[in-house]
Amino acid sequence: MSRSNLVLGSLRELGTVALVAGLCGTYAAVLMTTSSILAATSAQTGGSEGFVLSIAAGVFVLIALYVGVVVIINCVDTVIAGRLRQIALLRLLGSRGADLRRAVMRGTAAVGSLGAAIGLVVGVVLTHGIRLVLVAHGTLPHAHYPLLSGGLLWAFASIAAAATLAGWLGSRPVLGVSPAAALSGAAVAAPRRRQASVLRATLAALGILGGGVMLGGAAWLGETHPDLGFPLAFAGSVASGTGLLIGARFVIPAAVAGLSRLLGRDPASVVARRNAVLDPLRTTRSTMGLVIGVTLVTTFATGMDALRRSVSSWDLPADTQAEAERVLAMTSTILICIIVISAIIAAVGFVSTMSLSVVQRHREIGMLRALGFTRSQVRTMITKESVALSTTAVLLGLVLGLLYGTLGAQSLVGGMSPGLIWGAPPEAIAAIGVGGLVLVIVASRGPARRALRVAPIEALRIDS
Numbered sequence: 001m002s003r004s005n006l007v008l009g010s011l012r013e014l015g016t017v018a019l020v021a022g023l024c025g026t027y028a029a030v031l032m033t034t035s036s037i038l039a040a041t042s043a044q045t046g047g048s049e050g051f052v053l054s055i056a057a058g059v060f061v062l063i064a065l066y067v068g069v070v071v072i073i074n075c076v077d078t079v080i081a082g083r084l085r086q087i088a089l090l091r092l093l094g095s096r097g098a099d100l101r102r103a104v105m106r107g108t109a110a111v112g113s114l115g116a117a118i119g120l121v122v123g124v125v126l127t128h129g130i131r132l133v134l135v136a137h138g139t140l141p142h143a144h145y146p147l148l149s150g151g152l153l154w155a156f157a158s159i160a161a162a163a164t165l166a167g168w169l170g171s172r173p174v175l176g177v178s179p180a181a182a183l184s185g186a187a188v189a190a191p192r193r194r195q196a197s198v199l200r201a202t203l204a205a206l207g208i209l210g211g212g213v214m215l216g217g218a219a220w221l222g223e224t225h226p227d228l229g230f231p232l233a234f235a236g237s238v239a240s241g242t243g244l245l246i247g248a249r250f251v252i253p254a255a256v257a258g259l260s261r262l263l264g265r266d267p268a269s270v271v272a273r274r275n276a277v278l279d280p281l282r283t284t285r286s287t288m289g290l291v292i293g294v295t296l297v298t299t300f301a302t303g304m305d306a307l308r309r310s311v312s313s314w315d316l317p318a319d320t321q322a323e324a325e326r327v328l329a330m331t332s333t334i335l336i337c338i339i340v341i342s343a344i345i346a347a348v349g350f351v352s353t354m355s356l357s358v359v360q361r362h363r364e365i366g367m368l369r370a371l372g373f374t375r376s377q378v379r380t381m382i383t384k385e386s387v388a389l390s391t392t393a394v395l396l397g398l399v400l401g402l403l404y405g406t407l408g409a410q411s412l413v414g415g416m417s418p419g420l421i422w423g424a425p426p427e428a429i430a431a432i433g434v435g436g437l438v439l440v441i442v443a444s445r446g447p448a449r450r451a452l453r454v455a456p457i458e459a460l461r462i463d464s
Helices: 001-007 009-045 049-081 085-090 097-136 151-170 179-183 194-221 226-246 248-263 267-278 280-312 318-359 362-370 375-416 426-452 456-458
Strands: none
Touching: 001 280, 009 049, 009 097, 009 318, 049 097, 049 151, 049 280, 097 151, 097 456, 179 267, 179 426, 194 226, 194 248, 194 375, 226 248, 226 280, 226 375, 248 267, 248 280, 267 280, 267 375, 280 318, 280 375, 280 426, 318 375, 318 426, 362 375, 375 426
């Protein structure tokens, strides 16, 4: 068995890394191959659709990679958190933390590269299959379409590098495990230094407050100088989002703790509330990717809805206004369909993290069963824990998305419409709510089924 397997466990535990890398690869292949197809089409018609889509493809692939890195970091961090005792034993036997960290990086790089390669092949085959159907129906002209895009190699290298980076960042707990931890009864991570926590809190506060000031200034500039307001709004959203990401371990556990009080007071709800906030880092890992995904979808939906409301208030001829609203509606649909892949990647990470965290608590679940918890109570406990985490992520993502989308639109066309341009698309919000409900069901059924499959006496024998 290789050292990376000793640190990370079986390939099943790294399945999320391969799946996320595969989704990113498929996503990149579809966008880049489609842009090359449109470029070949526009060469005959004189249009520029392929060039525009190639630029947009690069931006959206980078967004997906950002979400993918967050998800893979969470996955690696969760796997290592459940294997601290084994890692401590390796340290006790002479392994160095730096060597173990390199082993983690090699493992995530190999799995991520394999997933990326498969995803790129699937994306290319899928896109060209649709292209053949469209050509046969006359929607696309007969032309010489390139089979492969030059950007695919860049996409593969970027995804492999992202998986390697995520392995490096997610393996930080390896260096915090001392050999002496192997001699203790519980394998816990080394406590974080107070100095590091203060620095993190300071950076988070600066990012959130500074970004908020920039967003407010962007909305004000949008009344007179939209050419300056919109770039400032983008910078403000990046700054505040980065600040929230840095300080997520302070914000998200507190939000989950507040929401989990609504779960009820029966024994299953009490244990679910305890599990949801017992490990603040695990709570943050489970929800942060989903917060980012929901925020992205809501931001685009809200911004486009605000732009449509603004256009409807302009004094335009009826045919011009109808055409503008049609273009905005079509653009909104395309952008949301493209960006929703990032939300799907985040949802995959949430389901995987929930599954891994439940698997790592088999001993605890066995104790609860031995103390009288019924199968129904265990299932309820896991479901309510999923509800607390996913609902917090969805609500926080909705609030951030509504704020970013509205202020972004205000900074762009605020001077052309009276008052604040407020976007709140009910269809998108309803779709996100339904998606959150489906996510709760998916994230709880699998782990609950696996947990209930283990008899209490067997679970008590599992060495966690």
